[in-house]
Amino acid sequence: MTDVSNDTFSLAGREYRSRLLVGTGKYKDMDETRAAIEASGAEIVTIAVRRTNIGQNKGEPNILDVLPPDRFTILPNTAGCYDQKTAVRTCKLARELLDGHTLVKLEVLGDEKTLFPDVIQTLAAAEELVKDGFDVMVYTNDDPIVAKRLEEIGCIAVMPLAAPIGSGLGIRNKLNIMTIVENAKVPILVDAGVGTASDAAVAMELGCDGVLMNTAIAAARDPVLMASAMRKAIEAGREAFLAGRMPAKRFASASSPLDGLFF
Amino acid sequence: MKIQVNGQDQKLKDEATLADLVEAMGLQGKRIAIEVNEELVPRGEFDHHALREADRIEIVQAIGGG
Numbered sequence: 001m002t003d004v005s006n007d008t009f010s011l012a013g014r015e016y017r018s019r020l021l022v023g024t025g026k027y028k029d030m031d032e033t034r035a036a037i038e039a040s041g042a043e044i045v046t047i048a049v050r051r052t053n054i055g056q057n058k059g060e061p062n063i064l065d066v067l068p069p070d071r072f073t074i075l076p077n078t079a080g081c082y083d084q085k086t087a088v089r090t091c092k093l094a095r096e097l098l099d100g101h102t103l104v105k106l107e108v109l110g111d112e113k114t115l116f117p118d119v120i121q122t123l124a125a126a127e128e129l130v131k132d133g134f135d136v137m138v139y140t141n142d143d144p145i146v147a148k149r150l151e152e153i154g155c156i157a158v159m160p161l162a163a164p165i166g167s168g169l170g171i172r173n174k175l176n177i178m179t180i181v182e183n184a185k186v187p188i189l190v191d192a193g194v195g196t197a198s199d200a201a202v203a204m205e206l207g208c209d210g211v212l213m214n215t216a217i218a219a220a221r222d223p224v225l226m227a228s229a230m231r232k233a234i235e236a237g238r239e240a241f242l243a244g245r246m247p248a249k250r251f252a253s254a255s256s257p258l259d260g261l262f263f
Numbered sequence: 264m265k266i267q268v269n270g271q272d273q274k275l276k277d278e279a280t281l282a283d284l285v286e287a288m289g290l291q292g293k294r295i296a297i298e299v300n301e302e303l304v305p306r307g308e309f310d311h312h313a314l315r316e317a318d319r320i321e322i323v324q325a326i327g328g329g
Contacts, residue, residue, distance in 0.1 A: 023329025033327060048328025051269040051321065052295055063325050064294055079328050092303045093323050096296040165329070214329025 002242055009187055009209045011044075012103055012135040012156055014073065018043045019204065020234045021075065021189065023214025027223065030066050036217055037067065039227035044073045046105055046212070048080070049094050074098055075137065077105040082118065084108065084125040091129055104129065105159070105191075105212075107139035115165040115192075119146050123153065130154035139191050142176040144183055151186050158186060159212060162203065163193025166215040170199035174206060181207040197226075197233035204237025205245070264316045275314065282309040284320065295324050 008015040022042040027033040037045060045067050067074065076094030081087040091104045108125050110118035117140050129136050130153055137157040138150050147158045160180055163169035170193065171177060181188050187209035194200050194213045203211045211234060220226035264277050268284070275284060281304060285291055297304050298321040304312050314320075 024327035025329045027327060046329055047325040049296075049323050050326045050328075052290065052293075052324045053269075062294060063327050074325070076325065077328055089298065089301060089303075093296040093298065093321075094325075096303055096305060097294060097323070097325055218329075 004239060004242060007238070007242070011073075011137070011187060016043050016073075016210075018231075018234075019210035019238055020200070020230055021046065021210055021212040022217060022227070023077075023212070024063055024067065025214050026218035030061050030063070032223060033063075034066050036223045036227040037072075039224045039231065040217065041231045042072075044075050046075045046077050046214070048077055049090050049097065069098060069101070073103065074101065075103055075105050076101075078107050078125075080109070081107065082109050082121075084121045084128065087121070087125040088128050088132075091134055092132075095134070102133055103135045103137070105137045105139065106155075117141055117161075119143070123149060126150055126153050126155055137189070142173045142180065144176060144179040147180045147188070148183055151184060156186055157189055157209075158184065159189045159191035161192040162190045162199065163195075165192040166219075167193050168195030168216060168219075169193055170195050171202055171206075174202065177203070177208065178206050197229040200230050200233040201237035201240070204234055205240050207241055210234070264314065266314060266316070266318045266320060268320045269322055279314050280310060281312040281314060281320075284314065285309060285322075288322070290322065293324070295322050297322050 008017050018041045020040055020042050021044040022037055022040050023046045024033055047063055078087040078090045081090055087108045106125055108118050108121040110116045126136050126138050136155045137159055138155045139159050140146055142160040150158050162171040189210040189212050190203040190208050191212040194216045200211050217223050217227045264275055266273055266275055300319050
């Protein structure tokens, strides 16, 4: 059997065992956030950057106390940014907040209804951030050409969406995700749109290096149990990918031998 | 002088530094990052960064997000 005990993937010079990356938004409270992240087994967690004392309850613990940066790799995002300039400003603030930490998740959105990426602004922001020394993991469309371009710019990981952010629709275009994976020399992670465990497993079976999700866990009736389900789905999907699935056939192929029939 | 902090008007003594503002807001030692007029000011420069009338200041922190 293939040994999967050392099956890791690498980002900015660090090896990760868990291929499930999780967001920290939309939870009921910090206790639920902590419990869900624990159950997910995630080593990389995303955070957002917002004005102090706006959008958080006074007296509530800081997310970085709940998820200490010495235990988790903190991945600050640029969620809510609709242009290159605000995305770059957000990354610089995040780097300062995290004492020079250069890993960021770049997302530059196009409109509020779809939250699809503005690819033109994303490319421009990625270029500026890479030049400034950031390790950029970039959210983008499921477009193989753009994914390749982002890799060429120097992004350390490309993260195509499965479906619109927070939609839970699952992977809408498996063939494009497969093409992006086949073309890539950097890790490809599905980011956004996963709804349930089978969606995560499909992403891994397609050969993705990991999956980043938030709402699929946080909006489940029992987020902690869903976090556990996602952990297993990611592991199952990864093992299925490494195992190499049987070819699909249109018609049946008997599992019991036909030789030795007594009638 | 009058400045704007996180979108809200605020009065501060003249010749105040960024460190004075951080102290006035009770944010010393907190994990924050600050921009003045859309330019990042590193933590190490708070002490000698003099604020000016009508400066627009953003004080941010990490929160939960996806």
